[in-house]
Amino acid sequence: MAETRSFQAEVSRLLDIVAHSLYSDKKVFLRELISNASDACDRRRYLALTEPALGAADGKYRVVLKPDPAAKTLSVIDNGIGMSEIELIENLGTIARSGTSAFLKGLGQDSKRDMTLIGQFGVGFYSAFMVADKVEVVSLKAGESQAHRWESDGKGSFTVSPVDASEVGTRITLYLKEEEKDYMLAPRLKHVVKTYADHIALPILLEEDGKEETLNSASALWTRPKNEVTAEQAKEFYHTVAHAFDDPWLTLHYKAEGVIEYTSMLFVPGAKPFDLFDPARKHSVRLYVRRVFVTDDCAELVPAYLRFLKGVVDSEDLPLNISRETLQASPLIAKIRQGVTKRVLGELAKKAADAQADYAKFWDNFGAVLKEGLYEDFEQREALLSLARFRSTAAEGLVSLEDYVGRMKPGQTAIYTITADSPEAALRSPQLEGFRAKGVEVLLLTDPVDEFWLPMVAKYKEHEFRSVTRGGADLSAIEGPAKDGQKPAEPPAPAGTAELVALLKLTLADAVKDVRSTDRLTESAVCLVADEGDMDMHLARLLKQHKQLGEEAKRVLEVNPRHPLIQRLAERLGQFGTGPALEDAAWLLLDQARIVEGEALPDPVAFAKRLASCLERGLAA
Numbered sequence: 001m002a003e004t005r006s007f008q009a010e011v012s013r014l015l016d017i018v019a020h021s022l023y024s025d026k027k028v029f030l031r032e033l034i035s036n037a038s039d040a041c042d043r044r045r046y047l048a049l050t051e052p053a054l055g056a057a058d059g060k061y062r063v064v065l066k067p068d069p070a071a072k073t074l075s076v077i078d079n080g081i082g083m084s085e086i087e088l089i090e091n092l093g094t095i096a097r098s099g100t101s102a103f104l105k106g107l108g109q110d111s112k113r114d115m116t117l118i119g120q121f122g123v124g125f126y127s128a129f130m131v132a133d134k135v136e137v138v139s140l141k142a143g144e145s146q147a148h149r150w151e152s153d154g155k156g157s158f159t160v161s162p163v164d165a166s167e168v169g170t171r172i173t174l175y176l177k178e179e180e181k182d183y184m185l186a187p188r189l190k191h192v193v194k195t196y197a198d199h200i201a202l203p204i205l206l207e208e209d210g211k212e213e214t215l216n217s218a219s220a221l222w223t224r225p226k227n228e229v230t231a232e233q234a235k236e237f238y239h240t241v242a243h244a245f246d247d248p249w250l251t252l253h254y255k256a257e258g259v260i261e262y263t264s265m266l267f268v269p270g271a272k273p274f275d276l277f278d279p280a281r282k283h284s285v286r287l288y289v290r291r292v293f294v295t296d297d298c299a300e301l302v303p304a305y306l307r308f309l310k311g312v313v314d315s316e317d318l319p320l321n322i323s324r325e326t327l328q329a330s331p332l333i334a335k336i337r338q339g340v341t342k343r344v345l346g347e348l349a350k351k352a353a354d355a356q357a358d359y360a361k362f363w364d365n366f367g368a369v370l371k372e373g374l375y376e377d378f379e380q381r382e383a384l385l386s387l388a389r390f391r392s393t394a395a396e397g398l399v400s401l402e403d404y405v406g407r408m409k410p411g412q413t414a415i416y417t418i419t420a421d422s423p424e425a426a427l428r429s430p431q432l433e434g435f436r437a438k439g440v441e442v443l444l445l446t447d448p449v450d451e452f453w454l455p456m457v458a459k460y461k462e463h464e465f466r467s468v469t470r471g472g473a474d475l476s477a478i479e480g481p482a483k484d485g486q487k488p489a490e491p492p493a494p495a496g497t498a499e500l501v502a503l504l505k506l507t508l509a510d511a512v513k514d515v516r517s518t519d520r521l522t523e524s525a526v527c528l529v530a531d532e533g534d535m536d537m538h539l540a541r542l543l544k545q546h547k548q549l550g551e552e553a554k555r556v557l558e559v560n561p562r563h564p565l566i567q568r569l570a571e572r573l574g575q576f577g578t579g580p581a582l583e584d585a586a587w588l589l590l591d592q593a594r595i596v597e598g599e600a601l602p603d604p605v606a607f608a609k610r611l612a613s614c615l616e617r618g619l620a621a
């Protein structure tokens with residue numbers, strides 16, 4: 001009895017986009033099906049290491065392409081691990097990756113841009129519906145006795161029913177659309193396999209008129225000498241191994257020899273995956289042991305901050321029958337991780353030095369991830385600091401810490417930073433004014449991860465990182481722009497400032513930690529800063545947004561003694577002493593500083609009242 005089921009909403013949406021798009025490169029469907037088939041064979045071969053009875057009788061694994069001109073179908077047949085009834089339903093009816101739903105909702109219909117995005121996301125098995133009106137999957141899982149048939153026209157539902165089949169593996173039959181009949185022709189299939197799947201490590205056969213012909217060279221690409229692998233082949237390998245559609249930004253193919261031996265072919269993608277920051281996301285480096293696939297889920301193989309890497313690592317030294325659990329703890333894996341990390345960072349450093357514009361592209365995609373290494377990996381901290389790039393107040397584009405240090409002003413010892421949600425927001429911060437006036441460069445840090453590595457790292461070479469939004473960012477020691485070779489003398493703070501500061505402190509009492517006169521402002525009258533030792537204000541805001549912060553530390557209100565408003569208030573205090581107008585002004589100054597920080601006012605009604613009475617007094621004068 002065939003049971004009809006609906007696709008998960010996300011799958012229906014994906015199928016709809018795939019079917020209706022004007023995507024030109026339809027032949028990728030074959031690559032997707034062949035790479036799924038090859039993965040299934042890899043898994044069965046691995047399973048057979050511990051349970052030989054579940055392996056292929058002759059120990060040989062293969063993918064067969066079988067066109068049937070009479071039925072107008074093309075079948076892709078593998079003797080891999082197969083799928084149970086439940087697996088057919090789950091794997092071919094749902095998408096388990098989190099974030100998928102939000103991703104698909106953001107897509108429109110039909111546009112080319114969407115197709116590139118979908119490509120990046122990977123249409124996998126569903127790409128079969130680009131060329132077929134109907135798809136039938138018959139599968140028998142290794143170790144089970146009952147096979148099942150999955151069938152669908154890709155329009156909202158599918159059926160699953162028990163079926164007779166005795167060969168373990170999966171047969172996917174595509175009922176080709178009228179205009180896609182070419183995929184039944186041998187020359188067409190040969191061409192596609194040669195271009196897209198030559199590097200697949202197991203034989204891909206074409207079965208026609210009872211004869212079989214091998215279409216690919218069937219040797220694992222990474223085992224070939226580097227100079228015999230063309231860029232085109234490496235790219236195709238990347239597409240298959242990573243199920244990716246973009247081009248690799250960097251390809252790293254090498255053989256490590258010495259204490260441990262392994263070959264690796266790794267890729268840094270050219271495009272940023274949409275789920276890069278999903279905590280459940282795993283890296284995509286596959287582990288092989290002497291050409292046998294072991295796992296794509298060995299978290300210890302590469303550090304989390306290199307989780308954008310794709311590709312394979314093939315070890316000569318690991319025992320083949322090692323369990324996945326022991327694998328995670330294996331010192332050999334730790335050694336490989338160390339080697340891979342060093343190698344990748346070394347290649348990135350070369351790119352950073354030789355191809356700055358290209359490196360900037362990488363940094364925009366993966367910089368925020370790489371920065372996680374600054375607090376996770378003490379050993380590589382120096383290397384990562386040299387690789388880090390930042391937006392800054394001094395230059396368009398990205399700057400390195402080395403650039404920054406080279407431009408430091410006489411008397412400047414610290415590297416100044418500001419953290420904010422965006423470069424624009426950072427540039428609007430009043431705390432930058434004094435630095436700008438003195439020509440002191442400030443790095444604009446806008447990734448959430450910046451809040452975490454900064455306090456951990458604390459220094460680059462002998463230079464401390466200092467936030468401009470903290471008390472203690474002392475500008476007076478730094479020489480400003482010299483006029484006629486003379487260092488401009490700082491004018492003393494106007495008289496009455498100290499008294500005004502004392503009054504503000506008294507009035508605002510518990511609402512602030514302190515009130516101070518500052519030289520960090522030139523245009524604004526006031527700003528808020530975090531006290532030395534307290535949490536950075538941007539971090540406090542981030543944590544508050546995520547409800548991770550209980551009690552927030554109080555801020556310091558800094559006043560600019562040279563601002564006309566502050567001077568006027570100081571004069572008034574000197575002449576008439578304190579009074580309601582000055583008290584209102586004190587609160588208005590604090591609220592103004594809060595607004596500039598983008599914060600909500602604790603008492604907007606009181607603010608409005610004070611502002612109204614202040615305006616009224618002003619108009620009456």
Ligand SMILES: Nc1ncnc2c1ncn2[C@@H]1O[C@H](COP(=O)(O)OP(=O)(O)OP(=O)(O)O)[C@@H](O)[C@H]1O
Pocket residue numbers: 032036037040078080081082083091092121122123124125126170242243
């Ligand atoms: N020939 C096959 N044999 C066994 N299992 C298969 C086969 N084809 C697909 N599957 C299962 O179905 C799942 C879904 O396949 P699909 O191609 O849609 O996505 P994927 O390969 O996991 O990821 P991607 O989106 O990167 O292509 C696979 O992960 C695999 O478990």
